[in-house]
Amino acid sequence: MSDAGTRSYTVRLELVDEPGELLGALEPIADSGGNLLSIFHERGNVTPRGRIPVEVDLEATEAQFETIVDALRSSGVNVIRAGTERYSEELTVVLVGHLVETDLSDSLQRFRECGGVSVADLSLSAPAGTEAPSSARLRLVASEGRSSKALSAVREVAAEKGLRVVEPLTEGSA
Amino acid sequence: MxxxxxxxxxxxxxxxxxxxxxxxxxxxxxxxxxxxxxxxxxxxxxxxxxxxxxxxxxxxxxxxxxxxxxxxxxxxxxxxxxxxxxxxxxxxxxxxxxxxxxxxxxxxxxxxxxxxxxxxxxxxxxxxxxxxxxxxIPVLSTIADLNGQVTAARGVLNGTANFVLSRMAAEGLGYEHVLAEAKDLGVAEADPSFDVEGTDAALKCVILANVLYQETYTLEDAEVEGIADLPGSALELAAEDGRTIRLVGEVSDGRVRVGPRLVPENGTLAVSGTLNIVQLETTHAGRLNISGRGAGxxxxxxxxxxxxxxxxxxxxx
Missing domain, CATH: 3.40.50.720 (NAD(P)-binding Rossmann-like Domain)
Structure with missing residues (x-):
């Protein structure tokens, strides 16, 4: 960490492949006083939804960084991962049911959409093929105070799709 | 007397x-x-x-x-x-x-x-x-002795469900197989629905809530989910991550919930067989764990x- 509480962050974005998109995405960084260190534009690597992942390294104070991420999100840029240090909370759940038939990738996308939440790890086990219920272990990471929101999103999607949720115990218990 | x-x-x-x-x-x-x-x-x-x-x-x-x-x-x-x-x-x-x-x-x-x-x-x-x-297990007398200090309670309160889950996890056997075995051993009743659907554990949690909050809760106030037909793959995935699944009842913040929960594999709540355990959170005495035989x-x-x-x-x- 350098002076005045500045530290470096890595932000992973998903951009629509259109002219001006990248520039638009970088503006909030400069506007908020962040220092751009590097940009890795993975043009050859398209996400399942046809977007282009971009990894941006920058230096900023914590307050500046918050502003940057908020500005990116409000301008419609999809922020996939905003510096690992932002994800201070972790949540593991096991989902049981017809996971594949109920569109697993849609489920995952909806968990991410609740903001400040990312799917860090997924293990799927479907020993009996698609006939019997399958199980998935899901590790979600969330920024501070967001894990209960993430759990609510999981419950909501599961209720809608008829999935069972094996939740972790409430915080502080073991 | x-x-x-x-x-x-x-x-x-x-x-x-x-x-x-x-x-x-x-x-x-x-x-x-x-x-x-x-x-x-x-x-x-x-x-x-x-x-x-x-x-x-x-x-x-x-x-x-x-x-x-x-x-x-x-x-x-x-x-x-x-x-x-x-x-x-x-x-x-x-x-x-x-x-x-x-x-x-x-x-x-x-x-x-x-x-x-x-x-x-x-x-x-x-x-x-x-x-x-x-x-x-002396749960209620402990709560009474603690004189209003208990703020929350949670635990494994149904031996049949715990037997099924711990056998499934330890032996890699399916739900139906272990349940049949439990019936043979007299651990599960011929109609085990009261136990595996979580009703029995929920009733105990409702009683705990009544005692802790001095209010009237009934089974209708509890969110209850059982362990019936839980696939072995769920337990395997939990084990890969150093965890296991137990039917846990929780009474806290005025809520009563019972359902399958992920707990650390070697943690306090992961009692095996038909054992029960109750954890009490207290204001001054930290956490108390009391385990023992929950039936018989x-x-x-x-x-x-x-x-x-x-x-x-x-x-x-």
Missing amino acids: NVAVLGAGAVGTSVVELAGEYGHDVVAVADSSSAAVDDDGLDAAAILEAKRSGGAVGDAAPEAAFDAAYDVLVEATPTTLGDAEPGFSHVRRALEADRHVVLANKGPVAERYEDVRALEADSAGTVLFEAAVGGA GPETASAVLADIGRLPPAGRN
Whole structure:
């Protein structure tokens, strides 16, 4: 960490492949006083939804960084991962049911959409093929105070799709 | 004290068998079809023998038990939901006659807690129900001793469900296979739905909530999910991550929830077999863990007899 509480962050974005998109995405960084260190534009690597992942390294104070991420999100840029240090909370759940038939990738996308939440790890086990219920272990990471929101999103999607949720115990218990 | 026992199942007969060791006399025993009454004290061995050989407990009508010279009524009839009958009426009759009541039956204190407390307030008798939560484990007396310090409770409160989950995890066997095994071993009843659907654990949590919050909760206020048909793959995925799954009941922040939960594989809550465990969160004493046998005739009877020992001197005139 350098002076005045500045530290470096890595932000992973998903951009629509259109002219001006990248520039638009970088503006909030400069506007908020962040220092751009590097940009890795993975043009050859398209996400399942046809977007282009971009990894941006920058230096900023914590307050500046918050502003940057908020500005990116409000301008419609999809922020996939905003510096690992932002994800201070972790949540593991096991989902049981017809996971594949109920569109697993849609489920995952909806968990991410609740903001400040990312799917860090997924293990799927479907020993009996698609006939019997399958199980998935899901590790979600969330920024501070967001894990209960993430759990609510999981419950909501599961209720809608008829999935069972094996939740972790409430915080502080073991 | 003179004890009248209603219900001659595993718990009721164990109370009859062990009461003498605790210095009590059993003056009446009744099941749903008959009763044995003797104000000078019944012969426990003869009652147990009659019950074992499939006969009636006695030659009097079940009603006759209430006419005995009892100080405390032990309510050990099967737990029923909703109006909690006939257990609730038994409790009422005893309290209206100013006698003490000790419950092993969860129904009246889970479904009609307010009614039971109202009857108790108008009676010289006292109601205790340690045996209704966690069998042999002294949960409610610990909570009472802590004098309002307990802020939350959670635990594994159903031995059948815990047996199924721990066997599935340890042996990699399927749900149906382990459940069949549990039935063979007498760990699960022929109709295990009460246990595997989470109802039994939920009733115990509702009772805990009633005691902790001094309010009236019923089964309807609990969010309940069971473990029936949980695939083995769920337990395998949990194990890969150093965790396992237990049917856990939680009472905190005014909520009652029961469901399968991920717990650390070697953590405190991951008791194995038919064991139960209760964790109490306290204001000044941190966390307390108490584990032990949550079911069984002599085990549960020991909690009933401990309650009898806690009662104030006889309410009977």
